[in-house]
Amino acid sequence: MKRTEATIHDIARALNISASTVSRALKDNPLISAATREKIRKTAEEMGYRPNVVASSLRTKRSNMIGIIVPYINRHFFSSVVSGVEEVAYKAGFAVTISQSNDSYQKEVQLARALYDSRVDGVIVSFAMDTHNFRHLSMFAESRIPLVFFDRITDEIDANRIVVDDFSGGRTATEHLIAQGCRNIAHVSGPLHLQIYDNRLKGYLAALSEAGLQPPPGGILHNRLTRADGEEAIRQLLTLKPLPDAIFCANDTTALSIILSLRNSPYKVPDDIAVVGFSNEPFSGLITPTITTISQPGYEMGCRSAELLIAEIKGEINAMQYQTYTMPTELIIRESSVRVP
Amino acid sequence: MKRTEATIHDIARALNISASTVSRALKDNPLISAATREKIRKTAEEMGYRPNVVASSLRTKRSNMIGIIVPYINRHFFSSVVSGVEEVAYKAGFAVTISQSNDSYQKEVQLARALYDSRVDGVIVSFAMDTHNFRHLSMFAESRIPLVFFDRITDEIDANRIVVDDFSGGRTATEHLIAQGCRNIAHVSGPLHLQIYDNRLKGYLAALSEAGLQPPPGGILHNRLTRADGEEAIRQLLTLKPLPDAIFCANDTTALSIILSLRNSPYKVPDDIAVVGFSNEPFSGLITPTITTISQPGYEMGCRSAELLIAEIKGEINAMQYQTYTMPTELIIRESSVRVP
DNA sequence: TTGTACGCGTTATCAG
DNA sequence: CTGATAACGCGTACAA
Numbered sequence: 001m002k003r004t005e006a007t008i009h010d011i012a013r014a015l016n017i018s019a020s021t022v023s024r025a026l027k028d029n030p031l032i033s034a035a036t037r038e039k040i041r042k043t044a045e046e047m048g049y050r051p052n053v054v055a056s057s058l059r060t061k062r063s064n065m066i067g068i069i070v071p072y073i074n075r076h077f078f079s080s081v082v083s084g085v086e087e088v089a090y091k092a093g094f095a096v097t098i099s100q101s102n103d104s105y106q107k108e109v110q111l112a113r114a115l116y117d118s119r120v121d122g123v124i125v126s127f128a129m130d131t132h133n134f135r136h137l138s139m140f141a142e143s144r145i146p147l148v149f150f151d152r153i154t155d156e157i158d159a160n161r162i163v164v165d166d167f168s169g170g171r172t173a174t175e176h177l178i179a180q181g182c183r184n185i186a187h188v189s190g191p192l193h194l195q196i197y198d199n200r201l202k203g204y205l206a207a208l209s210e211a212g213l214q215p216p217p218g219g220i221l222h223n224r225l226t227r228a229d230g231e232e233a234i235r236q237l238l239t240l241k242p243l244p245d246a247i248f249c250a251n252d253t254t255a256l257s258i259i260l261s262l263r264n265s266p267y268k269v270p271d272d273i274a275v276v277g278f279s280n281e282p283f284s285g286l287i288t289p290t291i292t293t294i295s296q297p298g299y300e301m302g303c304r305s306a307e308l309l310i311a312e313i314k315g316e317i318n319a320m321q322y323q324t325y326t327m328p329t330e331l332i333i334r335e336s337s338v339r340v341p
Numbered sequence: 342m343k344r345t346e347a348t349i350h351d352i353a354r355a356l357n358i359s360a361s362t363v364s365r366a367l368k369d370n371p372l373i374s375a376a377t378r379e380k381i382r383k384t385a386e387e388m389g390y391r392p393n394v395v396a397s398s399l400r401t402k403r404s405n406m407i408g409i410i411v412p413y414i415n416r417h418f419f420s421s422v423v424s425g426v427e428e429v430a431y432k433a434g435f436a437v438t439i440s441q442s443n444d445s446y447q448k449e450v451q452l453a454r455a456l457y458d459s460r461v462d463g464v465i466v467s468f469a470m471d472t473h474n475f476r477h478l479s480m481f482a483e484s485r486i487p488l489v490f491f492d493r494i495t496d497e498i499d500a501n502r503i504v505v506d507d508f509s510g511g512r513t514a515t516e517h518l519i520a521q522g523c524r525n526i527a528h529v530s531g532p533l534h535l536q537i538y539d540n541r542l543k544g545y546l547a548a549l550s551e552a553g554l555q556p557p558p559g560g561i562l563h564n565r566l567t568r569a570d571g572e573e574a575i576r577q578l579l580t581l582k583p584l585p586d587a588i589f590c591a592n593d594t595t596a597l598s599i600i601l602s603l604r605n606s607p608y609k610v611p612d613d614i615a616v617v618g619f620s621n622e623p624f625s626g627l628i629t630p631t632i633t634t635i636s637q638p639g640y641e642m643g644c645r646s647a648e649l650l651i652a653e654i655k656g657e658i659n660a661m662q663y664q665t666y667t668m669p670t671e672l673i674i675r676e677s678s679v680r681v682p
Numbered sequence: 683t684t685g686t687a688c689g690c691g692t693t694a695t696c697a698g
Numbered sequence: 699c700t701g702a703t704a705a706c707g708c709g710t711a712c713a714a
Contacts, residue, residue, distance in 0.1 A: 007707055018685045023709060053459045054398045055707035058690050073427060079420040086441055095459060097438045100427055118394045118436060288629040348691055359701045372699060396691035399706050
């Protein structure tokens with residue numbers, strides 16, 4: 001029935017008071033007497049008044065809105081992060097606008113601009129695979145709009161960062177394979193300009209070197225870690241001589257893909273070729289053989305990202321205190337890597 | 342370096358023209374001469390001007406923002422829908438703010454209010470399991486803010502709706518089981534106030550009755566379809582005499598849970614008990630045995646929802662044309678239901 | 683304790 | 699083709 005929105009002015013008029021009194025009453029300003037506050041409350045309710053946060057944002061220059069950019073929304077790890085962000089943001093009174101780059105630098109640039117234009121109070125980002133430079137985020141820095149990076153991060157912009165300990169994850173995974181008796185361990189890695197993949201690789205190399213081992217020549221591959229990339233990777237790895245006796249994959253998707261491919265081969269997982277993934281995607285514990293992997297606490301990373309961002313928005317922390325927060329990983333030992341002697 | 346945002350007034354001042362001219366030039370208003378437009382463009386660029394959509398929203402009463410409420414963000418079906426929504430919205434110049442009800446009516450009410458307060462131009466909703474009434478959305482209707490419902494929908498509010506053909510999905514799934522020789526088919530269903538579960542149940546009953554069969558006494562269970570609910574369900578179903586020879590589950594989660602539970606039982610899937618799920622979650626094709634299921638095009642449903650919503654926002658369609666759009670499902674036959682005679 | 687007056691950045695209207 | 703002005707709804711010095 002209401003064709004037109006009630007405003008604080010309408011309430012004021014109805015009560016023969018001023019709009020500022022209404023404004024104050026509605027936000028529990030202690031200056032207002034309990035009596036008038038209640039009166040205002042009541043008619044606001046009756047008139048179906050709902051605050052206009054757009055007007056409020058314009059006035060206060062705070063939108064109570066945070067933006068998040070991820071490569072793909074419908075990927076378990078990222079949607080878990082988003083879920084954590086939403087949960088924390090909601091409790092703190094922030095809305096979340098979401099966008100996905102589809103791993104495209106171009107789209108990421110557009111999205112960043114759109115978020116800036118809508119005057120979000122802060123932004124949480126995990127970079128696209130294509131993203132090599134970070135100028136598109138400089139506007140946030142210049143406007144003192146807090147940024148938090150997670151997972152796929154950069155050193156080139158000063159901000160809080162949330163990652164898991166990819167180096168130790170890579171090392172632990174590799175050590176586990178070595179402990180299973182594997183000596184010829186290949187690695188399927190992502191693009192190295194993304195620190196997470198660089199660190200997983202370094203962890204892998206560290207574990208090998210500590211055990212006096214070498215990566216097999218041609219046994220370290222770089223790709224975008226899709227299902228198709230996994231198929232191509234195993235095809236290549238099967239041409240190596242000697243054949244690798246284990247593969248450490250930088251994500252679960254390629255591990256899955258490799259396991260499925262090997263079903264149509266004479267080689268058995270884990271006895272001929274052991275496989276370890278990274279991320280603990282939901283499918284990892286369901287496929288046969290179940291996939292040994294490194295767990296990555298997506299939901300918690302999202303919560304932490306939002307907490308840090310909101311703390312910075314509120315001025316509770318500042319640029320002097322930027323850190324890189326490392327979340328714990330855990331080696332989850334399953335069937336794809338365990339050899340019974 | 343820029344401590345303060347450049348506005349159209351700053352540009353106007355720098356060029357000794359009026360703010361309205363700048364405003365018009367920047368939005369390609371044909372009234373402005375190409376010469377001045379270019380000049381304005383250039384200095385806008387130089388000054389690092391970025392439009393303030395908050396101010397624009399206040400003035401135009403259009404936020405170019407759509408809201409979406411889903412039960413859980415990190416669930417494959419819903420995150421796929423969200424992904425589709427984002428994709429379409431982005432191309433149409435809309436931002437998306439996301440929120441999750443966690444299947445709680447209380448939170449859903451709050452979220453709806455928050456979306457309303459932030460003056461979104463439209464809302465896409467899939468209801469919480471707890472949601473039995475829909476008054477919390479009436480404010481949108483009263484303010485003529487378009488709504489689109491998907492998956493978990495209601496008849497009580499007039500709006501466009503996107504669903505899959507749950508009835509025919511339920512029937513097809515059940516017919517398939519019957520064709521496999523099953524005669525004693527149980528059903529694990531969700532809460533019936535959600536149409537999707539009611540329709541899947543009706544489809545199941547229709548298939549049975551067409552084949553001259555009855556549901557086994559005590560063989561139709563209702564719960565919230567979680568992993569735990571699946572475990573409880575199979576425990577109950579195993580007490581029935583005669584034992585069901587098949588179970589049609591209203592989602593893949595319970596189907597999965599039942600299959601895992603039966604691994605620790607003397608009964609084999611599919612030979613003793615055949616299992617069919619619903620939704621085609623990613624894990625369904627990976628577990629052993631792979632799960633026969635009904636595919637549900639989440640991404641496409643998201644795209645369609647956004648298209649309809651945006652069309653209505655733009656006034657291209659109106660309340661006279663509300664429909665319930667039924668997306669195609671497909672029976673995906675896998676190992677969990679196929680009996681080799 | 684309440685009211686007045688103004689501005690946030692943009693755009694619609696009207697005038698020139 | 700361009701400019702002046704008001705208004706969107708709210709919040710906040712300042713005044714009373």
